[in-house]
Amino acid sequence: xxxxxxxxxxxxxxxxxxxxxxxxxxxxxxxxxxxxxxxxxxxxxxxxxxxxxxxxxxxxxxxxxxxxxxxxxxxxxxxxxxxxxxxxxxxxxxxxxxxxxxxxxxxxxxxxxxxxxxxxxxxxxxxxxxxxxxxxxxxxxxxxxxxxxxxxxxxxxxxxxxxxxxxxxxxxxxxxxxxxxxxxxxxxxxxxx
Numbered sequence: 001x002x003x004x005x006x007x008x009x010x011x012x013x014x015x016x017x018x019x020x021x022x023x024x025x026x027x028x029x030x031x032x033x034x035x036x037x038x039x040x041x042x043x044x045x046x047x048x049x050x051x052x053x054x055x056x057x058x059x060x061x062x063x064x065x066x067x068x069x070x071x072x073x074x075x076x077x078x079x080x081x082x083x084x085x086x087x088x089x090x091x092x093x094x095x096x097x098x099x100x101x102x103x104x105x106x107x108x109x110x111x112x113x114x115x116x117x118x119x120x121x122x123x124x125x126x127x128x129x130x131x132x133x134x135x136x137x138x139x140x141x142x143x144x145x146x147x148x149x150x151x152x153x154x155x156x157x158x159x160x161x162x163x164x165x166x167x168x169x170x171x172x173x174x175x176x177x178x179x180x181x182x183x184x185x186x187x188x189x190x191x192x193x
């Protein structure tokens with residue numbers, strides 16, 4: 001009796017799922033944020049702080065951005081050994097340095113703790129595409145760069161692709177980020193049929 005009842009419940013659930021599968025799939029809400037995934041790889045340098053207390057990071061990187069609020073960033077030594085892996089999404093971030101994983105409330109908090117300078121996640125996701133964040137005030141410069149959130153950003157293009165990004169903080173302790181981009185790929189999100 002239990003076996004038949006259990007089989008009946010399973011059969012009913014399967015029929016229900018199959019019936020739902022025949023219904024039209026609801027459309028996902030349209031977002032003003034880009035839904036594409038961007039993957040970049042190359043070399044980076046980040047120098048921050050005054051000369052007597054300067055922090056410097058040099059090496060390779062792999063950056064994957066998923067939309068506007070989530071991503072991951074891996075940093076490698078010049079010899080290719082992974083130094084750190086950062087991951088973030090809305091309202092959280094984590095940093096794995098190979099010995100421990102630390103959790104933070106935001107991307108900005110994580111970069112401040114790890115690098116000594118808070119990189120602005122709200123804009124950085126657009127900066128690595130060679131443009132200012134549209135939702136934040138910016139000023140276009142005559143040399144093709146722009147200023148945003150207290151940073152001067154200078155993209156350099158080669159054959160229609162972003163080849164180098166330089167970002168220099170204009171106020172507070174000095175900080176300069178350089179990213180030489182060696183490969184970039186974009187992939188549109190997969191949608192259900």
